Amino acid sequence: MKFDLLFPNVKDGFQNRQYPVIVYCINDPSGSCQICGDKTHWIEFSGECHICSSECYNQFWKNYFKAYNRASKRDDELRAV
Ligand SMILES: [Zn+2]
8 A cells, every 4th residue: 555545744854663674754855756657755774775565565575585685695605616
């Protein structure tokens, strides 16, 4: 669900415990969601990008860990040589 629908009428800087690193930022309305490209005010601070919804949030972290695991595996392979 879009964060705008999940958290309607929130103030600048709003954060929610369920999504600890997502912040509502009214000053930056021109950002595009990292996953789907929709315009959004919501920013994922640890990833330093815009994220518009819970689905995109989950996809963002899925992509992140996939990339992280790939990089870790490569590191292990390099160490084994
Ligand atoms: Zn999105």
